[in-house]
Amino acid sequence: MPADVMIETVALKKHFPVRKGILQREAKAVRALDGISLTIRRGEVLGLVGESGSGKSTLGKTLMMQEPPTSGQIVFGDTEISRFSERLLKPFRRRMQMIFQDPFSSLNPRMSVGDSLTMPLRFQAPDMSASARLDKARQVIETVGLSGDILERFPHEFSGGQRQRIGIARALITDPEFIVADEAVSALDVSVQAQVLNLLTEIRHRWQLTMLFVTHDLAVVGHIADRVAVMYLGKIVEVAPTRELFTRPRHPYTEALMSAVPTPERRAHQRIMLEGDIPSPISPPSGCAFRTRCPYAKPACADSAPPLDVRGTGHYAACHRPELELASPIAT
Amino acid sequence: MTTMTAAGDAAHTRHHWWQHRTLSRFLRHRLAATGLAIILMLTLACLLGPHLLPYDELTVDLRARFSPPLTQDHYLGTDPLGRDIAARLLMAGRISLLVGFSVMLISTVFGTLIGVVAGYFRGWVGSVLMRIVDAFLAFPSIFLVLVLSAFVEPSPFMITVIIALTCWMEIARIVEAEILSLRERDFTIAARLSGASARWIMFRELVPNAMGPIIVAATLTIANAILLEAYISFLGYGIQPPLPSWGNMLNSAQQYLADAPWLAIVPGITITLAVSSFNFIGDGLRDALDSRSNLP
Amino acid sequence: MTLSHPPALAVRDLCVTFQRNGCETRVIHDIDFEIAAGETLALVGESGSGKSVTSMALMRLLGRQSRAAVTGQVALHAATEREPIDLLQIDDARMRQLRGRRIAMIFQEPLTALNPVHRVGDQIAEVVRFHSGSPRRQARAQALALLEQVGIPEPSSRLDSYPHELSGGMRQRVVIAMALAMEPDVLIADEPTTALDVTVQAQILTLLKTLQRDTGMAMLFITHDFGVVSEVADRVAVMYAGRIVEEGDVEAVLARPLMPYTAGLLASVPRLERAGLPGERLATIAGRVPDPASLPAGCSFQPRCTFAVPGTCDSAVPALASLKAGRRVRCTRAHELIPAEELSPCPQTS
Numbered sequence: 001m002p003a004d005v006m007i008e009t010v011a012l013k014k015h016f017p018v019r020k021g022i023l024q025r026e027a028k029a030v031r032a033l034d035g036i037s038l039t040i041r042r043g044e045v046l047g048l049v050g051e052s053g054s055g056k057s058t059l060g061k062t063l064m065m066q067e068p069p070t071s072g073q074i075v076f077g078d079t080e081i082s083r084f085s086e087r088l089l090k091p092f093r094r095r096m097q098m099i100f101q102d103p104f105s106s107l108n109p110r111m112s113v114g115d116s117l118t119m120p121l122r123f124q125a126p127d128m129s130a131s132a133r134l135d136k137a138r139q140v141i142e143t144v145g146l147s148g149d150i151l152e153r154f155p156h157e158f159s160g161g162q163r164q165r166i167g168i169a170r171a172l173i174t175d176p177e178f179i180v181a182d183e184a185v186s187a188l189d190v191s192v193q194a195q196v197l198n199l200l201t202e203i204r205h206r207w208q209l210t211m212l213f214v215t216h217d218l219a220v221v222g223h224i225a226d227r228v229a230v231m232y233l234g235k236i237v238e239v240a241p242t243r244e245l246f247t248r249p250r251h252p253y254t255e256a257l258m259s260a261v262p263t264p265e266r267r268a269h270q271r272i273m274l275e276g277d278i279p280s281p282i283s284p285p286s287g288c289a290f291r292t293r294c295p296y297a298k299p300a301c302a303d304s305a306p307p308l309d310v311r312g313t314g315h316y317a318a319c320h321r322p323e324l325e326l327a328s329p330i331a332t
Numbered sequence: 333m334t335t336m337t338a339a340g341d342a343a344h345t346r347h348h349w350w351q352h353r354t355l356s357r358f359l360r361h362r363l364a365a366t367g368l369a370i371i372l373m374l375t376l377a378c379l380l381g382p383h384l385l386p387y388d389e390l391t392v393d394l395r396a397r398f399s400p401p402l403t404q405d406h407y408l409g410t411d412p413l414g415r416d417i418a419a420r421l422l423m424a425g426r427i428s429l430l431v432g433f434s435v436m437l438i439s440t441v442f443g444t445l446i447g448v449v450a451g452y453f454r455g456w457v458g459s460v461l462m463r464i465v466d467a468f469l470a471f472p473s474i475f476l477v478l479v480l481s482a483f484v485e486p487s488p489f490m491i492t493v494i495i496a497l498t499c500w501m502e503i504a505r506i507v508e509a510e511i512l513s514l515r516e517r518d519f520t521i522a523a524r525l526s527g528a529s530a531r532w533i534m535f536r537e538l539v540p541n542a543m544g545p546i547i548v549a550a551t552l553t554i555a556n557a558i559l560l561e562a563y564i565s566f567l568g569y570g571i572q573p574p575l576p577s578w579g580n581m582l583n584s585a586q587q588y589l590a591d592a593p594w595l596a597i598v599p600g601i602t603i604t605l606a607v608s609s610f611n612f613i614g615d616g617l618r619d620a621l622d623s624r625s626n627l628p
Numbered sequence: 629m630t631l632s633h634p635p636a637l638a639v640r641d642l643c644v645t646f647q648r649n650g651c652e653t654r655v656i657h658d659i660d661f662e663i664a665a666g667e668t669l670a671l672v673g674e675s676g677s678g679k680s681v682t683s684m685a686l687m688r689l690l691g692r693q694s695r696a697a698v699t700g701q702v703a704l705h706a707a708t709e710r711e712p713i714d715l716l717q718i719d720d721a722r723m724r725q726l727r728g729r730r731i732a733m734i735f736q737e738p739l740t741a742l743n744p745v746h747r748v749g750d751q752i753a754e755v756v757r758f759h760s761g762s763p764r765r766q767a768r769a770q771a772l773a774l775l776e777q778v779g780i781p782e783p784s785s786r787l788d789s790y791p792h793e794l795s796g797g798m799r800q801r802v803v804i805a806m807a808l809a810m811e812p813d814v815l816i817a818d819e820p821t822t823a824l825d826v827t828v829q830a831q832i833l834t835l836l837k838t839l840q841r842d843t844g845m846a847m848l849f850i851t852h853d854f855g856v857v858s859e860v861a862d863r864v865a866v867m868y869a870g871r872i873v874e875e876g877d878v879e880a881v882l883a884r885p886l887m888p889y890t891a892g893l894l895a896s897v898p899r900l901e902r903a904g905l906p907g908e909r910l911a912t913i914a915g916r917v918p919d920p921a922s923l924p925a926g927c928s929f930q931p932r933c934t935f936a937v938p939g940t941c942d943s944a945v946p947a948l949a950s951l952k953a954g955r956r957v958r959c960t961r962a963h964e965l966i967p968a969e970e971l972s973p974c975p976q977t978s
Contacts, residue, residue, distance in 0.1 A: 051825035052796075064525055086527075093527040106518035110540035116519070119536075120526035159916060160675075170522065189674040189917075190852060194896035194910040201909070216825065222903025223910065242904030260830040262855030263900050264882045273834065274827040276781065277795040330901050 004042045005075075006178055006210040007063060007096075012036040012072035012082075014055075014062050018282060030281050032058040033069070034234035037308070040178075045204060045211040047225030047242065049218060049257070053278045054231040060180040060214045064098050065089055076178070094124040097171035101183035103163035107155040113166055114151030117141065120174045140169045143206070144199060161192035165199065172203065178210045185220060197224060218261050222246055227314070230254050233281055233289040236308060240315035247328050250317035252294050255326040263329075272327070288320060296321055357620040364616020367609035374606060378425035387416035389423040389576055398592050409594045411584065417598055424576035425602070427488055428558055431577075432610075434492045435499055435557035440550045443500035447507025448534045448542075452515060462508060465501045473498040477560060481569040491570050495560050503549045510542040544621035548614050555610035562603050578603050634705045634712060635662035636846035637686075637731075637814045642700035644678075644685050644870075652697075653921045655681055657871045657945075659700070663846040665707070665813065670849045670861035670878070674893075676917045678870040679850045683816050686848075687733050688715060688723050706730045706813045729759045732807035736819040738799035741806070742791040748802045749775075749787025752809060759810045774805040779835055797828035804835065811843050818850045833859050854897060858882055863954070866890045869918055869928035872948060876955035886957040889913070889929045927960060935961055 013036075015029035032055040040046045050056040062069050065081060074082040081092055097120075100106035107116050117137040121128055128136070138148035144165040155163055164184065171179055181200065185193045201224060204211060215221050221228055222242055229239040230253065238251040249255045259272040274293045279285055285292045291301040301320050308318045359365050382388065386405045393414035401409040401417075408417040450461040468476075480494045514520060515538060523533050539546075558578075564570035565579025573580055578599045585595035644656035656678050663669045673679045681690070690696040703712040704726065715723065715731070727733075735741055743751060752771035756762060762770065768787070775783035778801040791799055800820060807815060817836065821829040837860060840847055849860055857864050858878055865875040866887065874887040885891040895911035915932040918924055924931050926942035933941065937960075946960040 051827065066521060066525060090527040093525060096525075098522065098525055100518040100522065102518060106522060108519040108537055108541070110543075111519075111536070115536075119523060119528060119532075122532070123527040123529065161916070167522075174526070190854075190893055191674060191896045191913045192916070194898075194912045197898065198909045198912060218826070219898040219900045219903070222900060223898035225904075228904075244904070246900070246903040256827060258900070260826040261900055262826075262830070262833070262853070262859040264854045264858045264894065264897065265899070265901065271830060271834075273830060277797055277828060278825070330903065 006040050006042045006044075006077070008039045008073075008075045009036050009063070010073040010075070012038075012059075012062065012074065013070045014058055014067075015070045028282050031055075031234045031284065032281060033062060034281075034284070035072070036234075036236055038229065038236060038239070040210055040212060042177075042210055043208055044226045045213055045224055047221035047228040048212060048214045048231060049216065049221050049228060050231035051216060051257075051278050053233070053281060055234040055281065056214050056216075056231045057182055059231070060098070060182045060212055063212060064096060064180055065092075090123070094120075094174040095176050096178040096180070097174060097176040099164075099168055099171050099179060099181040099184045102187055103160045103167060104155075106167045107163055107170075109155050112152050112154055113141075113158075116155075116166065117151070117170050117173055120170065124174045136173060137169075140173050141166070143172070143203065144169045145195075159192075161188055161196060164188060164192075164196055168196075168199065168203070172207065175207070176209070178212075180212045180214065182214045183216070184213070186215060186217065193220070200224060218246075218258060219263070230257065233278065233284045235289060235305075235318065237290065237319070238315075238317040239308070240312070240317075244312065244315055247330050248312070248315075249326045249328055250311045250315065250322070250324075251290075251319050252296050252321075252324065252326065253290050254317075255328075256293075256295075258329050259327070261329070288318075296324055354620045358616050361612075361616035361619055363612040364620075367612035367616070370605055370609040371613065374425060374602075374609075375429060378422045378429060381422040382419055382426075385416065385419045385422070387419050389415060389419040390574055391415060398588070400592070401594050401598075408598050409592070411581075411595060412588065412592075417581075417595070420576040420581060421578075421598060421602060424578050424581055424599070425606075427571060427575065428561055428578050428603075428606070431488060431492050431495065431561045432554040432558040432606075435496045435561075436550050436554045438492070438496035439500035439553055439557075440503055440546065442496070443503030443549075444507050444539065444542075444546060446500070447504040448511050448539055450504070451508040451511025452530065452534050452538065454512070458508070462505075465504050468498070468501045471498075473560065474563065477564055478567070478569060481564055486570055486572055488571060488575075491561060491564070495557050495564075498560070499553050499557060503546065503553065506545050506549050507539075507542055510545055511538050514538050514541050544617075547621060548618045551610055551614040551617055555607045555614070558603065558610070559607050634703075636665045636667075636705055637848065638662045638701070638703040638705070638712070639686065640701040640703070642682065642685060642698070642702065644681055644690065645697040645699075647695035647697075648921070651921070655870050655920045656685065659872055661865055661872065661875065663814070663848060665846050666840065666844045667863070668840065668847040668849055668861045670851060670857040670864040671867060672851060672854065672857055672864055672893075673867035674852060674917055676869075676920075677867040678920075679867050680818055681870075682867070683733065683818050683848065683850055686715065687727065687731065687816060688720075689733075704731055704814060725759075728755060728807070728812070729810045730812050731814040731816070732810075732812040733816040733818065734800070734803050734807050734820045736822045738796065738803040739791060741803045742799060744791055747788050747790055748794070749789075752802070752806050755806050755809045770809070771805075774809055775802070777839070778802070778805045778808075779831070780805075795828075796824055797831060800824065800832055801835065804832075804839070808839060808843070808845075812845060814846045814848065815840075816848045816850070819852070820849075821856065822851070822853070829856070836860065854882065854894060866893070869923060870920055871928065871945075871958065872956070873929065873958045874956065875948075876951075877953065880953065880955060886951075886955070886962060887929075887959050888933045888935050892932075927958070937961065 012033055014033040015031050018028045018030060036059060048056045048059060063074060069082050073080055076092055081089060114134060114137055118133040121133045121136060137151055142148050146162060146165055185196050188196060213221060213225055225242050227239065228242050228245045229236050232253050238254045249258065256272045256274045272295060276293060279292060287302040287304055288306050291297040306318045306320045308316045311317045397410060397412055397414040399410040401407065408421060411417055446461055450458040476498050477494055484490045520533060520537050523537050561570055562579035565577045566583045568583060570579055571577035581599040582596055588595055640660045642656060642659040643654060645652050645654045659682055661669060671679045684690050685698045686702050690698060698716060702715040704715055705712040749768060749771050752774055753767040756767040756770050772783055772787060775786055780786050780798060780801050821832050824832060851857060861878050863876065864878050864881050865872045868889050874881065874890045885894055892913040898910060913932050918928060926944055927946050930936040930941040941960050946958050948956050948958045949962060950956050
């Protein structure tokens with residue numbers, strides 16, 4: 001494997017069993033991840049977009065090995081970790097951290113900020129003294145724009161934006177290489193969101209972080225990501241460098257998603273309106289999963305699932321109709 | 333980047349606001365506040381009272397048998413052996429309250445342990461533990477207590493242990509349910525993803541956040557324990573005479589109900605007062621510590 | 629803003645004061661706005677700006693236990709009435725009648741408005757029956773028609789669904805159907821698409837616009853998203869710390885915000901157009917929204933404002949000055965920051 005790959009997945013699947021009846025028989029499964037093959041290069045921010053039910057959050061959690069995948073591989077650096085026990089994973093936990101969506105749930109309300117921040121160090125750097133841990137916490141809390149004297153306070157004393165900064169500080173305290181940010185700015189007000197996005201951009205360069213940035217907000221992902229992957233029903237349907245994806249979408253779902261974003265500039269533009277909702281991941285449509293809502297679907301789309309094919313430099317799309325000329329909301 | 337210090341935020345600030353709010357909400361609960369006052373007075377009386385009364389609880393005075401309340405210095409009268417009821421009541425209170433508090437401590441610690449382990453590990457560990465809880469719950473607790481106490485020397489210590497054995501299941505169930513929901517919260521996941529030990533997650537991340545319901549259940553356990561102790565002592569299996577307990581005072585009063593009703597009324601009222609006070613305190617705490625207001 | 633017809637909803641000097649820990653905190657200060665029939669006014673602001681409290685006050689939904697004192701006038705001019713009704717003066721029974729019939733509200737989370745144990749068809753029919761007293765069979769037929777109108781596929785089978793069997797978008801459609809059952813004159817929509825995916829949000833916004841065109845209702849649309857504002861609204865009012873700080877036609881305000889707060893807010897939104905371009909930092913507004921219990925002296929935005937002048941901006945709350953073309957702005961320095969031709973005030977409408 002080339003040295004510049006941070007994390008790679010091969011045919012990653014995560015199915016959640018749906019149990020039925022008094023015998024708890026496994027009747028069906030929610031196919032949250034249905035064969036994801038993806039590489040994240042060292043130092044890049046990969047944006048992951050999709051609607052709810054697409055499996056984007058599950059991908060982030062599975063990469064963090066919150067729960068083992070159903071099948072497939074996760075290669076972190078040069079180690080295959082997807083079958084590791086918690087004991088074997090422990091040294092990797094220092095190198096990968098997570099930033100959560102809800103700033104009100106991600107910090108223990110009964111624990112001081114200092115205790116929350118130093119918690120990862122207790123387990124990842126057991127040789128560190130308590131005062132050294134606090135020094136480190138003070139140092140990290142200042143890099144996220146808060147003052148070092150808040151360590152004795154409790155989460156309820158802070159606003160959502162401040163808590164999110166504390167959550168970011170906790171993720172940074174073990175000097176990780178890879179961070180999964182799961183809707184990290186979605187719960188914040190516009191002006192606070194801008195502050196936190198700037199902070200994430202800043203620390204990403206300062207720490208030379210690799211990041212998976214999971215969000216439903218296309219404008220946010222366009223701002224922060226180097227490459228973007230679009231997910232639909234447990235599969236990646238398109239992945240490309242950010243500007244390329246936004247100006248030359250090659251999958252009808254990407255086109256529709258971008259067209260649906262309301263922006264202050266584009267008033268009453270012609271919209272590609274998708275019909276209905278995302279289908280249930282328990283019984284996704286046959287063939288191309290998007291065909292039931294796709295304005296360009298042909299009967300042949302029901303026959304087989306399209307592979308993720310090359311459409312340009314670093315640009316891949318999974319669509320049976322590569323000849324389509326798709327519209328971009330952005331004038332190039 | 334400008335350095336921001338935490339200042340007031342409209343919804344969630346005020347230094348330690350929840351403490352004030354919890355306290356004031358508790359005190360606003362009129363019955364709970366009354367209950368607390370009664371328990372405090374009762375405890376004080378049991379601790380200090382016996383030293384202030386002119387008689388001790390074992391002094392037999394056959395000349396003063398069956399004195400009704402307010403006879404000379406016998407404020408609550410005397411029993412068939414002429415012992416002072418006020419003194420006996422307060423000494424009995426020491427034992428009954430001590431049994432109540434000890435049962436609460438033992439069963440809360442034990443129940444919390446079982447609940448947190450079952451809730452955190454889930455899977456077969458959780459299933460086995462919770463089936464054991466169910467098995468214990470399947471026996472009527474009175475029956476269980478009576479069977480157990482028939483086998484052992486009925487000292488106050490053994491009575492405490494026996495009652496505690498029948499009181500921990502409720503707390504285990506409450507804690508397990510609470511832990512099951514708390515373990516899915518992001519702060520628990522963050523700890524797991526940092527390689528935190530199971531012990532840390534259980535006792536530093538989860539249990540402190542379940543304290544509200546635990547405290548409420550513990551308070552109600554005291555009431556339950558006092559009642560159980562009175563019950564088995566009344567049946568003669570509990571605290572043995574001449575040591576007084578509210579239950580065995582009732583027991584010895586049975587024969588004289590018609591002639592000396594105060595023998596039954598005095599301990600009866602005291603038991604009712606103590607038990608309902610603890611129940612009111614529990615209700616008040618439940619409202620004041622309502623988990624919705626503590627976990628944003 | 630001379631209107632031939634009286635506005636469907638006219639709010640004057642609306643103030644809301646909460647009693648908290650024995651002290652009074654005013655969270656809404658002298659809000660006034662008008663919405664004509666068929667028009668949509670968007671109320672924009674960040675959390676804590678008071679936009680939701682305003683809508684709750686209009687609907688008289690601030691319960692007694694929240695100890696809120698609401699003063700001012702909320703004149704509802706229903707198409708069926710000759711005189712406008714002041715919603716703050718009528719009794720509770722009359723308000724219950726008007727609510728749903730003449731003024732309706734939808735919320736961010738449709739599940740809160742739906743009863744989980746009843747079928748959606750029965751719930752819609754119940755609303756119809758409560759307000760019009762039509763017989764059961766007729767009410768059910770009406771419910772079916774409503775579901776069809778809000779674009780629910782296979783409406784006749786959906787009548788018998790329970791709320792949890794529907795997706796978020798479908799639930800919001802059901803709630804809209806219930807709100808519009810009696811063809812109200814005013815619809816208040818409090819972040820109705822915030823919990824939805826973008827593709828579903830686009831469907832719901834289009835639906836609301838279509839329904840408005842068909843019924844001619846006035847709409848007060850509360851949101852934090854300027855994208856949504858440009859999509860649905862005719863006019864926009866920006867709120868900050870319980871006050872309207874800027875108001876005007878959507879295109880004009882978005883293209884050329886006059887109040888520094890609006891400008892800052894607009895600048896801090898990442899632009900889809902700039903997606904993937906080598907990133908500069910996003911513009912931010914320093915500091916944070918003040919606590920309503922301790923508002924800064926003078927202009928509430930002054931401590932965070934880059935244009936603030938000590939001695940001027942912190943001395944008195946600036947008035948909401950009326951400019952050309954129905955624009956209003958609350959800024960002491962408007963005269964310096966805004967070109968003269970835009971400033972010439974228009975005659976105040978009563």
